[in-house]
Amino acid sequence: MQDWISSAVTAINPMPVWIIVVATLLVAVVAGLLFHHLLFLTIDKWLRNTENYIWLLVLEKLRAPSAFAAVIFFTTLLLQLTPIGSALAALLARVLQIALIALLTWMAIVITEIFGSVYLRRLQVDVEDNLLARKHATQVRILKRAAVTVIAVIGTGFLLMSFDAVRQYGVSLFASAGVAGLAVGLAARPLLSNLIAGVQIAMTQPIRIRDVIIVEGEYGTVEEITSTYVVVQLWDWRRLVLPLSYFIEKPFQNWTRETSSIIGAVTFNVDYSTDVAAIRSKLNEIVAANPRWDRRIVNLQVTDATADTIQLRALVSAATSAAAWDLRCEVREDLIEFVKTKMPECLPRRRQQLVDREAAPTLPPADNVEARQPEKAGLVGGRSRSQVAGERIPRSASKGKSQHGVSPPRSTR
Numbered sequence: 001m002q003d004w005i006s007s008a009v010t011a012i013n014p015m016p017v018w019i020i021v022v023a024t025l026l027v028a029v030v031a032g033l034l035f036h037h038l039l040f041l042t043i044d045k046w047l048r049n050t051e052n053y054i055w056l057l058v059l060e061k062l063r064a065p066s067a068f069a070a071v072i073f074f075t076t077l078l079l080q081l082t083p084i085g086s087a088l089a090a091l092l093a094r095v096l097q098i099a100l101i102a103l104l105t106w107m108a109i110v111i112t113e114i115f116g117s118v119y120l121r122r123l124q125v126d127v128e129d130n131l132l133a134r135k136h137a138t139q140v141r142i143l144k145r146a147a148v149t150v151i152a153v154i155g156t157g158f159l160l161m162s163f164d165a166v167r168q169y170g171v172s173l174f175a176s177a178g179v180a181g182l183a184v185g186l187a188a189r190p191l192l193s194n195l196i197a198g199v200q201i202a203m204t205q206p207i208r209i210r211d212v213i214i215v216e217g218e219y220g221t222v223e224e225i226t227s228t229y230v231v232v233q234l235w236d237w238r239r240l241v242l243p244l245s246y247f248i249e250k251p252f253q254n255w256t257r258e259t260s261s262i263i264g265a266v267t268f269n270v271d272y273s274t275d276v277a278a279i280r281s282k283l284n285e286i287v288a289a290n291p292r293w294d295r296r297i298v299n300l301q302v303t304d305a306t307a308d309t310i311q312l313r314a315l316v317s318a319a320t321s322a323a324a325w326d327l328r329c330e331v332r333e334d335l336i337e338f339v340k341t342k343m344p345e346c347l348p349r350r351r352q353q354l355v356d357r358e359a360a361p362t363l364p365p366a367d368n369v370e371a372r373q374p375e376k377a378g379l380v381g382g383r384s385r386s387q388v389a390g391e392r393i394p395r396s397a398s399k400g401k402s403q404h405g406v407s408p409p410r411s412t413r
Contacts, residue, residue: 105155214253
């Protein structure tokens with residue numbers, strides 16, 4: 001075997017170096033990919049026979065980086081047998097070093113993605129009671145993205161530090177506290193603040209995946225949480241994109257922080273003569289027949305009273321905010337229909353009282369301040385406007401004008 005290798009080396013010595021290097025790289029790439037393909041076919045067939053789908057997922061994720069690793073391995077092995085100069089050997093060694101750092105970084109990122117994907121597959125976020133699943137899903141996704149960012153930064157740092165010039169520049173940059181270091185810190189502030197905010201959100205969890213929130217005056221659902229921003233799907237399918245630091249620094253409403261159950265309110269105005277007990281009984285009947293009600297809370301109260309109407313507020317509970325919205329709309333529609341058909345006299349209306357002239361109160365004494373200033377007391381022709389509006393005018397007089405030049409008001413009866 002040794003004699004065959006020696007004879008092969010002696011045979012290729014007269015050839016140009018670049019041809020030898022190119023041929024060696026081609027042979028290494030072909031050999032590495034062929035070996036990788038045969039190995040993966042064998043492992044894939046064995047895993048499919050055992051029906052181990054989790055490891056099939058891991059195998060699929062590792063397909064690309066493992067192929068790169070096989071090419072690097074065969075390239076390193078064949079270059080050791082190739083007669084090349086020291087300068088070219090140093091250059092190829094540097095290239096292989098960079099490739100190895102990139103491979104390790106890639107493998108670390110892929111392994112992080114694998115662990116995150118395998119863990120997320122165990123969570124059921126599509127069920128109704130999914131609070132714990134959404135909590136774990138949010139933590140895993142945020143921490144996974146933060147870990148990928150940190151691994152990429154570390155890998156890039158090692159890659160750059162493998163060059164002497166970059167290493168010296170980096171050491172001098174981070175060792176000094178000059179203007180350059182301050183500029184780099186200010187430039188990296190948004191990235192670092194969002195990265196730290198992501199870790200805080202993963203730990204404290206003010207929001208989670210599929211949380212229903214009110215943010216910037218908009219109702220929406222948390223659709224995606226990345227390492228730098230949050231995507232909120234609004235009720236009309238628009239998307240609101242906010243930085244992670246927003247949810248640490250500014251207030252917002254979270255309707256599903258502890259549970260998805262929520263109370264909905266329905267308010268409407270009716271007349272003072274309304275039978276509130278009858279409406280309360282009808283509310284119980286409407287809610288009991290509605291499948292969106294969670295059988296927990298139903299109530300009707302008089303919450304306000306104005307000069308013309310009273311305000312009724314119906315409280316109903318539902319398992320989710322979407323169900324609560326639909327339940328509120330249906331309850332409001334049914335109650336309005338009930339009042340309109342069964343109690344039409346209880347619809348909101350305005351009242352006015354007409355006063356006869358005979359029953360009107362007498363004027364105050366002449367020495368009264370308002371009597372001495374009729375224009376300020378609102379008098380018309382020596383009489384108050386209330387008396388004029390309330391007195392009964394004969395039909396014959398209604399056709400002419402009063403002796404003071406003012407048209408007599410028509411009787412409202």
